[in-house]
Amino acid sequence: MIISATSADQNVFEMLWKDRGLFGNALLVTLAIAGVALLIGLLIGLVCASIKIAPKTNIFVKILDKIVGFYITVIRGTPTLLQLLIVANVILVVFKTMSTNIFVPMFAFGLNSGAYMAEIFRSGFNSVDKGQLEAGRSLGLSWFATTRKIIIPQAVKNVIPTIFNEVIILVKETSVVSYIMMVIGGNQVWDLLGIADKRGTSTGEYLAYIITAAIIYLVVVLLLTLVQKIIERRFSISDRR
C-alpha cells in the first residue's frame, strides 16, 4: 500500500512534468486573456475617466458623461460571470455562431475592468492638486494639453498601486473562463484552471493538478508585484529629495 502510494506519487510528478507543455500553453492563454483585457480596460478606463472629469461645457460632453455613468453603474452592479455569459450570448445571437474562442473572455473582461479602471483613474485625477491644471491653463495651454502633459502623468503615478491590484484580480478572475465556456458548450479556451481541471479529471490526480495550477497563479502574482515595485520606483524620481 505504502510502496504503491510512493510510486503513485512519483507517477504524479512524472505526469505533471509530461503535461508541462499543456500548462505552459494554458499559462499563455491566461496571460493573453488578462493582458488584452487589461489593455482594453486601461483604454476604456482612461477615456471614461477623462469624460467624467472634463468640463461639462457642451451638450456632447454631457451626453457622453451620462453614457459613461450608465456603463460604470451597470458593470459595477452586476456579477462578472453574468457579464461574460451575456457577451458570449450576444455574440451567439448576433453572429449566429457559438463563439467559445478566446476573444469572448478578452472582450468581456476588458469591458468589465474598464469600468473599474475608470473609477480608479478618476480618483487618480482628483488626487492631483487643482493648482496643476490652473497653472497649465494660465500659461495658455488648453484643458486637453494640460491634462495630457501634466495631470495624466501625475494621476497615473498615484494610481499605480490600485491598478496593479486590479490587474492581479483580473489575472485570477480569468480562471472562471473555462467553467463558463463549459456552461455555454464546447470549451475551446484552455486556461490554467481549465487545463488543470481537464487533465486532473482524466488522470485521476485532480488535487495534484489543481494545486499545480494554484502555484502557477501564485508565482504570476508574485512576479506582478515585483514589476509593480520596479515601476513605482521609476515613477518616484520626481519625489526624490
Place this chain on the structure above:
Amino acid sequence: MIDVRNLYKNFGKVKVLKAVSVQIEKGEKVAIIGPSGSGKSTLLRCMNLLEEPTYGEVWINGRLITPPDPYLHREIIVSSKTFKRIYALRVSDVEQGYKTEAELTDDIIAEIKQRDYLRAHEGRTYKKLMKNVVRSYGENVNKVRRGIGMVFQHFNLFNNKTVLQNLTLAPTLLGLKSKEQANAYAMTMLRRIGLEDKAHVYPSTLSGGQKQRIAIVRALCMNPEYMLFDEPTSALDPEMVGEVLQLMKELADEGMTMVIVTHEMGFAREVATRVLFMDDGRIKEQGPPEKLFGDPQDPRLKEFLSKVL
C-alpha cells in the same frame, strides 16, 4: 489694457464680487489689498478667466474674453423680448405725454438691469446681436492667456517636470519657440535668478523661495505683457519672502504691467503705482499708495490699515 466691466461673481448663493469695474493700463503696478474673503483672488482670477464671472465683461487689449454681458449693451437689452413686452405695457405713458420715448426706454432698461429680467431666450434679434459682439470682439481665452502670466500662492510648479521642463513646456507646446530657443531662454532666466544649477532637478527638491522664483520665471518665459500675482509670498517662510519680492521689484522696474494681490503693505507702498482696497466684494477705495496709506477715507480701510500696519 485690462478692462474689467461691472463684474459680479456668485459661488452658489455667496456673492463674492459685486459690480467691480477696474481698468489697468500698460505699465501700471496695481496692488490689491483687503481683508480675507473680500474677493481679491476671485477678481484676479477673473482677469484671466480662471474664474468665470457671473455677470460683467473682461476685456484684454480691446478683445472680449468673457461671453458678452447683455446688461452692458443698451441695444441688446432693447432688442430683447422682455424689453418689448414691458414697453408695450407702458407705451401708454408716452401716448398720454407723461414721458418721452427716450425716458421710457431708459427707465425700462434701468429696471431690467436692476431686476435681472433677461432670460436665456430673448428672441432672434437679441441672439444675433449677442453673436455679433462675439464675432467682432471675442477672442479665444487660451490665446489671451499667453500674454498674461500668473503666479500663485502655492507656486503650482508642474511636479512631474524638471525645472527646465517647467519653463519650456508651454512655449514649445504652443509652438512659440523651438526647443533650442526655449531652452536657451529658460537657462538665461535661471541664470538671472541664480538657479541655473537647478535646471534638471524636480520641484520637490526646492525651497519655497526657489519654487516661487521659478514659477515667476516660468510665466516670464511666455514673454507676457501682464503679470498677475496672487499673494506670492504668503506661503513662504519669512526668510524667503525677500528674494521673491526682490525679483518682483526688478520686474516692476523693467516696466512690466503687474497686478498684485498682497498682504505685504511695505511692498505695495514701495512698488505699486496704484492701490485698490477691496472689502465685501467691492473696490471701496483706490488711489496712489501715498494717498491710500497716508490719508485713507473709507472707514473699513482705516480699520484694515490699523490692523495690518
